[in-house]
Amino acid sequence: MALPVPIGSIVSERLDIKSYKSDIFAGSVMGSSFQEKSLWLMLVSLAVVFGAYFRLALPLRTPDVNPANVGLFVAAVVVLVIAQIAGHLIVALFDRDDRTDERDRLIALKGTRNGGYVLATGVFLALCTAVATTGNFVTAHVLLASWVLAQMVEIATQLWHYRRGA
Amino acid sequence: MGKDEHHITNRIRELRFHRGEMTQGELAERTGVTRQTINAIEGNKYSPSLEVAFRIAKVLGVPLTDVFRHGDE
Numbered sequence: 001m002a003l004p005v006p007i008g009s010i011v012s013e014r015l016d017i018k019s020y021k022s023d024i025f026a027g028s029v030m031g032s033s034f035q036e037k038s039l040w041l042m043l044v045s046l047a048v049v050f051g052a053y054f055r056l057a058l059p060l061r062t063p064d065v066n067p068a069n070v071g072l073f074v075a076a077v078v079v080l081v082i083a084q085i086a087g088h089l090i091v092a093l094f095d096r097d098d099r100t101d102e103r104d105r106l107i108a109l110k111g112t113r114n115g116g117y118v119l120a121t122g123v124f125l126a127l128c129t130a131v132a133t134t135g136n137f138v139t140a141h142v143l144l145a146s147w148v149l150a151q152m153v154e155i156a157t158q159l160w161h162y163r164r165g166a
Numbered sequence: 167m168g169k170d171e172h173h174i175t176n177r178i179r180e181l182r183f184h185r186g187e188m189t190q191g192e193l194a195e196r197t198g199v200t201r202q203t204i205n206a207i208e209g210n211k212y213s214p215s216l217e218v219a220f221r222i223a224k225v226l227g228v229p230l231t232d233v234f235r236h237g238d239e
Contacts, residue, residue: 032202033200033202097200099200100200101198101199101200101203101218102199102203102214102215102217102218103199103200103202103203103206103212103214104200104203162202164211165205165206165209165211165212
């Protein structure tokens, strides 16, 4: 009598060590793809660098953006670039497979869509502050914060989709 | 994906076993996608494009309808 489900498939479900050995870390950071590790790196570096920037820059508030803000911003961008290059070099040491496929592209598009909503909202808020406040300090920083937040939402969306598998 | 993510089921894990215990990595390599994508497809969390679906069926040596099935069938 033929079984509805082959014994082999049941065995493979339970004892397919050969398959599971490559799947065993699938739910952990160690089992994540190069793309996921790269996204975590970008998310953490963005949060740390621009968190520090806003913490230092906002107390220096003047009606217009001042040279100290510009210097801090340039320093933040330089640190961010260096941190991301160094981080990606380290990630590449542990995971050399940086191939992408249709699922990666779909997940990236979903991230870009959500980030776009945040950026559009931020641009609208920046326009409101341009009308409501004097000088360009607030508008410039609302725009910058919107861009940072949009990037973080884009990355977080991608990480969420990678974690849930789709 | 989305609302229909559980409507398409597949027998990839079982068919891999019958193809000499092919690993997800081997199937991914031969179909041109990542191992994580094969894992997501097997778990019915991601429905691949027709292109990838046909390639998976070809590598597993069976017709497409032997690999994927719609929930209503």
